[in-house]
Amino acid sequence: MKAIPFLVSFITTGRLHGLGIGSTLSEVDRAFDAGFVDVVDSGGLSLRRDYGFFEFSFNPGPEWVMANCSIELHRLASGPVVGEKWCKSMLVDFPQYLAWDELRDALSRTPEAPAMKVTDQGGFLEYRAAVADVNVSVIVSDDHEERGRSLGHGDVWSVSMWTADPTP
Structure with missing residues (x-):
């Protein structure tokens, strides 16, 4: 699968390989077969699992449950590896750079695409689809006019799903 249809599905459904807010750590383990680093905060109140390109945050409970997930597209700029x-x-073909204009165009042709509210985050524009609990961060910093080992102006930095409230 190509990256843009994959990301359009993620943005419109708030699901990543069948996972969403409230999915358990064991469900993530079944969906992702890759190396990772776990970081548990000192109070045991949160777990961050970093796969390098995907990053998850979990809240405690009888089992850890997903509170956030980010696809860290900016990490692709350093090279194709x-x-x-x-x-x-994951059977998804991601390019080294992904322009927001390309992703936005694909979203505009998708009937179930949610409305997105844009906010300025100082060097980034954040496009938030509250109905799907997803946001797209786009770099607009003047320090990043040209692509290289870093993203260029208008490239997607990350696509994330989130919850404002801790999951039970």
Whole structure:
């Protein structure tokens, strides 16, 4: 699958490989077969699992439950190796750079695409689809006019799903 249809599905459904807010850590383990680093805060109140390209945050309970998930597209700019690794693991072909204009155009042709509210985050524009609990961060910093080992102006930094409230 190509990255844009994959991301359009993520943005419109708030689901990533069948996972969504409230999914358990064991469900994430079944969906992702890749190396990761776990960081539990000192009070045991949150867990962050970093797969390098995907990053999850969990809240405690009888089992850890997902509170956030980010696709860290900015990590692809440093070279094609990360994208190739995730293409093999997740069967999604990610480009080294992804322009917001391309993703926005695909969303505009998708009938179920949610309305997105834009806010300025100082160097980024955040496009938030509250109905799907998803946001897209786009770099607009003048320090990033040209693509290189970093993103250029108008490239997607990350796509995330989130919850404002801790899950039970």
